[in-house]
Structures are given as C-alpha cells and as structure tokens.
Amino acid sequence: MSAGFRFSRAWSIARKEVRHVRRDPFTLATALGLPILLVVFFGYAIDFNVKDIHMIAADRDNTRASREWLKNFTSSRFFKLEPADPGQDPQSALDTEQAKGVIIIEPGFGNDLGAGRPAEVQILLDGADNSTTGIISGYLIGIQQAAWKKISSGPRVQPLSLQTRFLFNQEQNSRWFVVSGLVVVVIGVLSILLTALTVAREWETGSMELLLSTPVRPLEIIFGKLAPYLGLVLVSVVMVYLVARIQFGLPFMGNHLLFLAGILLFLCLCLAQGLLISVITRQQQLAMQLSFISGLLPTLLLSGFIFPIESMPPFFQYLTYILAPRWFMVISRGLFLKGVGLLELAQPLFMLLLLNLIMMGLALKRFKKDLEP
Amino acid sequence: MRKQAWAVEVKELTIRFGDFTAVDNISFAVKPGEIFGFLGANGAGKTTTIRTLCGLLVPTSGSARVAGLDFKSGVQALKSKVGYMSQRFTLYNDLTISENMAFAASLRKLKPGVLQSRTRELFKFVEFDYPVKTLVKNLPGGIKQQLSLAASLLHNPEIVFLDEPTAGVSPVIRNKFWALIRKLARAGKTMFVTTHYLQEAEECNRIALMREGRIIALDTPQRLKTQAFPEPLIEINPEVGGSRQWVEKLKLDPRIGCIQPYGRRYHVLIQNQAGWKKVARTMPKSLKTRPIQPSLEDVFIRLVEGGRT
Amino acid sequence: MSQISIQIKNLSKRLGPNQALAGITASFEPALLYGLIGPDGAGKTTLMRILMGLLFPDSGECAYLDNHQTVAFERVRSSIAYMPQQQSLYPDLSVAEHLEFFRDLYLISGKVFQKRRAELLHLTRMEPFQDRPAGKLSGGMYKKLGLMCALLQSPDVVLLDEPTNGVDPISRREFWDLLYRLIRQKILVIMSTAYMDEAERCSRVLVLDEGKIIAAGEPLSVLKQEKAGNFEELFLQRQKAGRR
Ligand SMILES: Nc1ncnc2c1ncn2[C@@H]1O[C@H](COP(=O)(O)OP(=O)(O)OP(=O)(O)O)[C@@H](O)[C@H]1O
Ligand SMILES: [Mg+2]
Numbered sequence: 001m002s003a004g005f006r007f008s009r010a011w012s013i014a015r016k017e018v019r020h021v022r023r024d025p026f027t028l029a030t031a032l033g034l035p036i037l038l039v040v041f042f043g044y045a046i047d048f049n050v051k052d053i054h055m056i057a058a059d060r061d062n063t064r065a066s067r068e069w070l071k072n073f074t075s076s077r078f079f080k081l082e083p084a085d086p087g088q089d090p091q092s093a094l095d096t097e098q099a100k101g102v103i104i105i106e107p108g109f110g111n112d113l114g115a116g117r118p119a120e121v122q123i124l125l126d127g128a129d130n131s132t133t134g135i136i137s138g139y140l141i142g143i144q145q146a147a148w149k150k151i152s153s154g155p156r157v158q159p160l161s162l163q164t165r166f167l168f169n170q171e172q173n174s175r176w177f178v179v180s181g182l183v184v185v186v187i188g189v190l191s192i193l194l195t196a197l198t199v200a201r202e203w204e205t206g207s208m209e210l211l212l213s214t215p216v217r218p219l220e221i222i223f224g225k226l227a228p229y230l231g232l233v234l235v236s237v238v239m240v241y242l243v244a245r246i247q248f249g250l251p252f253m254g255n256h257l258l259f260l261a262g263i264l265l266f267l268c269l270c271l272a273q274g275l276l277i278s279v280i281t282r283q284q285q286l287a288m289q290l291s292f293i294s295g296l297l298p299t300l301l302l303s304g305f306i307f308p309i310e311s312m313p314p315f316f317q318y319l320t321y322i323l324a325p326r327w328f329m330v331i332s333r334g335l336f337l338k339g340v341g342l343l344e345l346a347q348p349l350f351m352l353l354l355l356n357l358i359m360m361g362l363a364l365k366r367f368k369k370d371l372e373p
Numbered sequence: 374m375r376k377q378a379w380a381v382e383v384k385e386l387t388i389r390f391g392d393f394t395a396v397d398n399i400s401f402a403v404k405p406g407e408i409f410g411f412l413g414a415n416g417a418g419k420t421t422t423i424r425t426l427c428g429l430l431v432p433t434s435g436s437a438r439v440a441g442l443d444f445k446s447g448v449q450a451l452k453s454k455v456g457y458m459s460q461r462f463t464l465y466n467d468l469t470i471s472e473n474m475a476f477a478a479s480l481r482k483l484k485p486g487v488l489q490s491r492t493r494e495l496f497k498f499v500e501f502d503y504p505v506k507t508l509v510k511n512l513p514g515g516i517k518q519q520l521s522l523a524a525s526l527l528h529n530p531e532i533v534f535l536d537e538p539t540a541g542v543s544p545v546i547r548n549k550f551w552a553l554i555r556k557l558a559r560a561g562k563t564m565f566v567t568t569h570y571l572q573e574a575e576e577c578n579r580i581a582l583m584r585e586g587r588i589i590a591l592d593t594p595q596r597l598k599t600q601a602f603p604e605p606l607i608e609i610n611p612e613v614g615g616s617r618q619w620v621e622k623l624k625l626d627p628r629i630g631c632i633q634p635y636g637r638r639y640h641v642l643i644q645n646q647a648g649w650k651k652v653a654r655t656m657p658k659s660l661k662t663r664p665i666q667p668s669l670e671d672v673f674i675r676l677v678e679g680g681r682t
Numbered sequence: 683m684s685q686i687s688i689q690i691k692n693l694s695k696r697l698g699p700n701q702a703l704a705g706i707t708a709s710f711e712p713a714l715l716y717g718l719i720g721p722d723g724a725g726k727t728t729l730m731r732i733l734m735g736l737l738f739p740d741s742g743e744c745a746y747l748d749n750h751q752t753v754a755f756e757r758v759r760s761s762i763a764y765m766p767q768q769q770s771l772y773p774d775l776s777v778a779e780h781l782e783f784f785r786d787l788y789l790i791s792g793k794v795f796q797k798r799r800a801e802l803l804h805l806t807r808m809e810p811f812q813d814r815p816a817g818k819l820s821g822g823m824y825k826k827l828g829l830m831c832a833l834l835q836s837p838d839v840v841l842l843d844e845p846t847n848g849v850d851p852i853s854r855r856e857f858w859d860l861l862y863r864l865i866r867q868k869i870l871v872i873m874s875t876a877y878m879d880e881a882e883r884c885s886r887v888l889v890l891d892e893g894k895i896i897a898a899g900e901p902l903s904v905l906k907q908e909k910a911g912n913f914e915e916l917f918l919q920r921q922k923a924g925r926r
Pocket of ligand 1: 413415416419421422460814821848
C-alpha cells in the first residue's frame, strides 16, 4: 500500500510547506529581501573598480631587465606607476595612503636574472583595503607571469594570461563582474539556509515524530520539502537577473537554457546540502550556523566571486575544485559576460552533476525514518 | 496599614482575540492564603485568565487587582509578587538544572548570592534531590514539572499561579505536589491552581467552574456538591468483568437520570427513587450498589454539561 | 480485514545514560485495549516508539502478526496510528489544514474523509474551531487535534502516548466511548495514561517501572494480586514499601 513513491503525498507536504512560508514573514523576507540587499550592497556600495591603482616603484637595480619588468605595469591600464621619491622610504607612501602598493626592486635583479638565478621583486600592498587587495594581487600574479615569460629568454610571448581574464569584461566594469557572480551567492546562501531551517524545525518542534509515523516515504518528505524552496529561490534568482539586466545594464551573452541548466544543478546541490545539514543537526540554531559557514564562506570567498582563485594559496585553489560555487561561478560569468557555449561549460556542468550526485547520496543516506540519535 | 482584603480581585474582566471572546465578563475574588481551584472544560478560558492576571495579556475590558496592584501601575511591580507555572513546559531542555534556575533568577533580577541559598532552600522544600548538573532533557516528566514549580517560586512570590501543574504526572509525584501546595498555602501564599484531575480539586478551599468564558459556579467543594446534586447518587461496583451489557441497558432505562463510568465503577443518578428500587432488584448480585456522595467530577459533568448525558 | 497482534520478547533499550527498557515480554491481541501505566521514566514512551518503528531495540524482538501470520513491519506500518506524547503539530496550520494534511498522507478518499472528519470534530467538540491555528488552541484542544490526526485513518493498530493529558473530564469520557468503539471493530489499542481511573477501564494493563513489567493482566486481577483497591493506591503502596 505504501510501497511506492506517491506523488500526491509529496505534493501535500509541499503544499503544507508553502503554507508555512506564506505565514512566516521571516522566511519570505529573507528569500525576497536578501537578494535585493545583496544586489544593492555589491552593486552600489562597494566600488570594485580597480582602474588606475596608484603604485610606487623603487627601482634600485635600474637595469634593462628591471625597467622591462616594470613596463608591464605602466602599459597596463589598471595601474598608475610613479617612481619613488629617492630621499624617502617608499613604504611611507602606503602609510600616508598615497599609493595602494609599492614595488621594490633591489640591486642585483638584472644580474640574477641573467645568471638564471631566481630574481626577487618585493611588492607591498595596503592590506587595510581588503576589497581591492585581493584583486590587485590577482593582477600582479598575471602580470608577473606575463613579465617572466617576456624577460626570461625564449620567444617573446604576448602577456596573455593577464589579458584573457578581462577580455570578456571589455569595459572593465567591475560592477558587472561582481553582479554577474551574485546569482551564485544568492542561490548558495538562500537555498542552503532555507532548507536547513525547514527540516531542522520539524525535528526541533517534534512534528517529525508524527510525520515519520505516517506512511510517508523519506523521498516524499524530501521532495515535498525541497520543491517549494526550489521555486522560491528561482524567484529570487529571476529578481537578481532582472535587476542586473535592467539596473546595471548587464549583458547576457550566452544561452538562457544553459543558464537554467546550471542554475538547477547548482540549486539542487545546495538544497541537498541544506538537507544534509538539517538531518545531522536536527536543531534550527545549529543548522543556521552551519549553513552560514558552509554556504556563505565558499560562495563569497572561495568561488572567485571577489578574490580570484588564481591568486589563492595552492591549497585553497585545489579546495575550490570540490566546491560547487566555483563551478557555477564559471558558468554564470561565462554566460553573462563571455557568451561561452556548451563546449566551454562542459567541465563545470559535469563537475556540478558529479557533486550533486555525491551530495544527494549523502543526504538521502543520512535521512532517517526513525528517532534514533 | 490595613491588611489587603483580597489577593486577587477580578471585576467584569473580558478578553477577546479578534472577534472571539475567550473570557466573557467574569468577576471573582481570591482570599490571601487560599487554595483556589480554577476548573473548566477545554478552551473555557482558564489559561487566558491566568495569563492576564500575571500581566502577560492585556485585558480587553474590566479590571483586575493582583496582590493589591492594578495593571495601570505597570506590570513590572506585579511580576515580583506573582509566580507563574505555565501549562506548557518553559524550561530549557538543553541547559542543566542549575543553569535553568540561574536563568530564571536572572529574569527576576535575583542576586547570585541569593540564588544559591534560595535554590538550596527551595529544593529542600520541594524535596527535589537530583544532581544540579543534570541536563533537563534527561529528567523524567514529573521531575521537570517539579523543577518548573521551583523556578516559579524562586523570587518568593505572594501569589502562585499553577496552570495544570500535575498534567501527566504519576500518582506518587502528584501526591507530593499537593502536599507542597498545601504547605505553601499554610505559609501564607495564595495558590491559584487549574487541573483536570478533579480528585485533586477536592483539596481546594474554593472552586470556580468555567464554561465558555464564563464562571458558572463558585463555592466550596462541599457546597458545590450539595447544590448540584439534590438527588441521591448510587455507585455500582461490578465485581467481575462483563458488566458492560448491563450498564448499556441501564443507560436506556427511563427511570435512571444518567450513568457515568468511573474507572471500573459507575455513578448512577437517581431521578425516581421507587423506579430505581425496581431496577435494582433485577440486577445481578455481582453488581454491588451503594449510595454515595457525589464527587467533584460528577459536579463538573453536571454543571458544565448542563445536565445533558 | 486484517487483525494485527504484536508480540515482544525480551525487549531492551538503552537511551543515553538510562536503561529505558530492561527486558520486556508481552503480547498484544486485537480487539483489546492495553493500558501502559507506571511512574515517570518507566519506559512507556520508549516502548511505544519501538512498537511504531521509530526506535530499534538493543536486544529482543518485536514481531507483528496478521491473522497469526508473521509479517514484516513495513507491511503493517501504514495501518498503525500513532499519537506522540510530545507536541507534534504545526502551530501555524489550522485544525482543518491539519486534517487535510493527514488525509493526504494516509491517502484517504474524499468521501471517507468527510464522514470521518465530521465524526471526529463532533466528538471532540471542535467544530467551531476549525479555522483556528494549532498554536492558538488551548492545551486540551491541542491534544484533541493530535488525537484527530491519529484517528483519521482507519488503522488496525492504535498507539496513543498519554492522549488524555490535559483533556477535560467530559471529553475524556467521550474519548473513551470512541476507544471502546475501536476495539469493537477488532482494532488493537495500546495507550499509556497518567489517569489511574482510565487504567481501570482498559481490557488489560501493563504496569511498568524502571523498564520492567511488574504486573500485567486484567485490571481487576492485577489489583487483587497487588492487594490494592485502585491503581492510585497500588503506586502509593509501592512507594511506601520503598520500591519507588
Ligand atoms: N492567541 C490566541 N488567539 C486566538 N485565540 C486564542 C488565543 N489564545 C487562546 N485562544 C482561545 O481562547 C480560548 C480559551 O483558551 P485557554 O487556553 O484559556 O483555555 P483553557 O481553559 O486553559 O483550556 P485547557 O483546559 O484546554 O487548557 C480557546 O478557544 C483558545 O483557542
Ligand atoms: Mg489551559
């Protein structure tokens, strides 16, 4: 009688969930308010525009090699390079906030380079300005790689690694860059939080005991609980999309169907993650904390949303491979700004699918039909 | 200063939720040191009244004075004079006994030093002897109730409102609870108690009976009984099983007023003495009958039901 | 029509620091009403949860028989109605919405539901309060709603964990009429209760203490055997004798 999956039961759970959401102002406010807040916050309040960053260069080597190396900065539109005042400690420029960064090339740079020894350049950044440091250091690495290829013997290579990162954002509009990543943050935070709370609430208030005593199957509970949040988060995503397109004039160069596929994959994964959190914690407060940690941190810090992955320490770079936000970030930005196709997105889509299977499997396995601790 | 006349004085109190009237124009007064039973059917408005008297709900109309204070002078002063044990469990399951007590004390602005001695004193008074480091969730239900009671007494209130303190509690602990309530009343505290165990209510000095937001009777248990039952009442005690058919037959008999099960026994209201004698003669020997005093449960059923079977 | 009986043998269960059940053997037959009574922490709720498949025993077995044929628990699960002791309803859903929700979970057809629902609402005198959310019901009304949700389906086994706590004496009587009706339909009913007069009205009682059955049988014979006039006395005597 109760053997198979019954859509009607899953549906009734979903309907009950919709009622909860409709009557709980907190959930609705979070689901619809948070995306708007994020868009406004990242779109307006923070200026990520890193054009014309003031840099001071103290070239104490003053050889052809060092000058050549520095030229990479002067030719870049992002930096405004000024020679250091000889009588002054270049570092003081940072303290007085005359510059965001200081480049110091000690004597012997050219010699080392010529002799094939590792040559050192010292770069000091203003760490107090958190939001731009990450970006600057990302640029620097790109520049450095390009410069290295140029200076070190061998064929002169175009500084491609620098250029490619921004080719798609031709207007150098960092606002676009950020807003196109917001979809990732909105899904990543909202869906994990909302599902974690809803299932944990059933445990905490004791209603799970009654629910589990009915013929309802775990899969029906899961399906019924997740479907409404899937819908709710999709609405938030559409809101972010519209605001991005209309308010910030963001282009959308790719295929909308591909975008939808990516969104659904990432969304399902996040829902499964929220579910996993709630079946493990069974407490709303703990579930909330865990979902903030496991939802917010990876999407904000380890997805390339603000801090470029290439500029992370190797450990974190590898870590991002198993974090879904990274892959969805590639999809989202690729479709908004670059107009990439299925071929380029095959890898991120595949990774999302893989992670999805793992997360769903874990959540299903941990979802119990009993009250054992 | 003149000793205050009433511990609780309620005049024409009405409480509405939207357009639903939960408490409908009730008036009553409770003497200091009295055990006052507040009985009534589910949803009659007992909890609502108590919550109002504790300053947790604002009355729609009417007035109330509790411990000599009315609500116009603010509920803050009131809160130090009344203790409230809610019908719902209000302690924190994930805290230990002592943490819960400390939290309850901090809500009432008790000094830590006072808390220590007061807790010790109270636990001795309520004969509570669990290690204070135990998590509340690991306590059996009746013990939790005892702890809730202790928490509501922390600030040494004059008037204690107990909303179904013994719901779901086993007979032994229930006895202990009532011994405590008597002890507190002897110590001069006013005990305002609701319960659905009407046997317990026999211990009250006076009882108010509520139905659908109104007080339909208010008196001592004894007087309530004699007023509600001018007719005699008979108990039938079946000594063996299989008496149910008989009882079903009696139910249909027009000479019998009404018949109510009490455990294995039955209480039969006699409306026609001569008729009953005839019926009794036909009954098998195993059904022992004897005239009895009505219990408060009989009174409750009769008054709240309005005499309907 | 299936008639389910349950046989438990030597059930033991440890929960955290407490030995909730310490070797319980009993059998529950259809068309009878079993009352579990005992002091706090005697193991009543744990036994109920094991019978409902919500907890698993550490040792011992729990067998379900349908017309004397052993069947797997999953086969009977959907025909067991269960009412937990702790609060388990949704405060923001109304009485009517709760009933509809459980109708859907139990796949009850519209016609049957209408009849059943009207019956239950009448019995519990909750008709006027159908639109009130569970969070705004009085304590006893909340209990009654829980009861309605459990009894909405037509089960073969009914497990009720202290269903009448906080229910007023009149509704309690009406509830007992309903229980008798259930056992006349050959349903197995197991309930725990803290009302000792209710214990006397059961077909069989199991007196539990500290995870063990200390007496079982027809109420009258248990009382005779323990030399007590009623169950209240039984527990007070035991306490006096120092056995808690
Ligand atoms: N916040 C609220 N909003 C709407 N109605 C309410 C609210 N609180 C209580 N009620 C209603 O007021 C009535 C009285 O409730 P109350 O809790 O006072 O009953 P009670 O006498 O304590 O019953 P019980 O014996 O079941 O505990 C009930 O019908 C209840 O549903
Ligand atoms: Mg109440």
